[in-house]
Amino acid sequence: MKNTKKCPKCGSDDILYAKGYTGGYGAGSNIMYGVTIFSAVDVDRYICGNCGYIEHYVKTPDIKVLRNSKKIKKYE
Ligand SMILES: [Zn+2]
Secondary structure, rough: OOOOOOOOOOOOEEEEEEOOOEEEHHHHHEEEOOOOOOOOEEEEEEEOOOOOOOEEOOHHHHHHHOOOOOOOOOOO
């Protein structure tokens, strides 16, 4: 969706974008990997305007941050 600008489920090109953010007390669209809001990475969302399917993305540099976190584990 992010790259194709099309929904992989229904094929619609009506895609909405919600930029990730971190507000007070960790509110917003993010992943907390520590104790405070200073250890959160923002999660951008792409929403299909037709069927409601959602894709989530963190920014590429943030992947490394999450990988190095004790709270985030590799899914095996
Ligand atoms: Zn869709």
